[in-house]
Amino acid sequence: MTTESRAPEPVGAYPYTRRAGNLLFLSGVGPRQRGQPAIPGVELDADGGVVRYDFESQCRAVFQNVRYILEEAGAEWDDLVDVTVFLTNMKDDFPTYNRLYAEHFATAQPCRTTLEINCLPTPIAIELKCIAVLKS
Template sequence: MSTSRDVVFPMGRQALYERNRYSPAVRSNGFLFVSGQVGSRDDGSVEPELETQIRRAFDNLDAVLQAAGCTFDDVVDVTVFLVDPESTLDTVWKVLPEYWGDAPHPALTGIGVTWLYGFQFEIKVIARLPDAIELEKGL
């Protein structure tokens, strides 16, 4: 049985995702499942400086969320992947509040990894779609 996926593409980056053969996000059952976002430039190349790379990853994530009509406030679950967490975690904690907003914060899992295709940080999330929230509230 074949099902089509309700895929979300941020503006201007569809060719990058098609070249790498994955979807940036998929809507399903009231949720948005966002693939891991890294600090890549528009051409897909690595942003070399760690803090800028983390900000770019959050900006890339934000673009995917916006394409689905979501914001960081809709995010319920986060997974971050860090190469060398001991040396990168402080920089992540420095940048994260600028994007996250006020409490309550989403659930968060951090995973130390040995390789991220040249990147040092990756973030993937699950967000609640605004339409699903409105339906739940009876609006």
């Protein structure tokens, strides 16, 4: 476990994790990177509007951030038991998401719910909400 967080800073007044018994709840995790103003795979115009986005880059960054948060809380990827996925463009992005999900969850098989939503609090196309079971 590292002493310095590798996960991005939360965008509000909330913790990334909360333990209840042997369950670890993760707040919504997006693709932002710690200390970086730019979001992986997102190109913005001068007014902050999304010009284009690379969904695969965002998806990979989200999975990495979830790993960082789990590790910092003493958990592992295979401890995930439930994943709720929020996509802003189900029609275009779901096939890529499903392919990458299958790669990253080849051994871990958490339950999964995928929802399309209108927008997220920052200009991102994906966010994960997870629950893990801690071994100790």
